[in-house]
Amino acid sequence: DTGVSQNPRHKITKRGQNVTFRCDPISEHNRLYWYRQTLGQGPEFLTYFQNEAQLEKSRLLSDRFSAERPKGSFSTLEIQRTEQGDSAMYLCASSLRTSGGETQYFGPGTRLLVL
């Protein structure tokens, strides 16, 4: 399977704990995006990378959230001191930057439940 993969698929944690999610994009894609989706809502953009550079952060990305893409391949999203409001599906997508309008391909997501 050459699609976007995410691990773990599910995570249950207690409030105050730190969690880390991993995303492996489609191999030739230079852009990688993180989104958050809560029940009954569409995905909301969090941040994105072009190669290893983090180019944009949404105002939704509080200082408890940090994302990295150290070698321009896989990415990690860490949430520190989790809160119940962090419970959501975290989606990763990747694309190949061309002249614009490129398609973002999504992974299956990581569902986080904070107790």
Add this chain to the structure above:
Amino acid sequence: AQSVAQPEDQVNVAEGNPLTVKCTYSVSGNPYLFWYVQYPNRGLQFLLKYITGDNLVKGSYGFEAEFNKSQTSFHLKKPSALVSDSALYFCAVRDVYSGGGADGLTFGKGTHLIIQP
């Protein structure tokens, strides 16, 4: 700021009938427009997109969408619905002139499409 509205939470269609899922958008400049479908407990699957050119865009699984600039709409259509089309559909937009940022997609809230046998 960019935004997307999907005015219907749910659309019910009988199998074999044509279907339409509505989407309107707002951007500062010109839009890139996308439709995605989401099945339960799965990520989003790309259906089709409008970048430029022909206003009628054809995509996967027999779906098509028509870009209407004057009405700022991008409705998803299919001539004959299948039960297997039942899913959650999302419209998304990105401004062509993202400038210093805003390369992330802005999604609507989604429309549940239910095809009845």
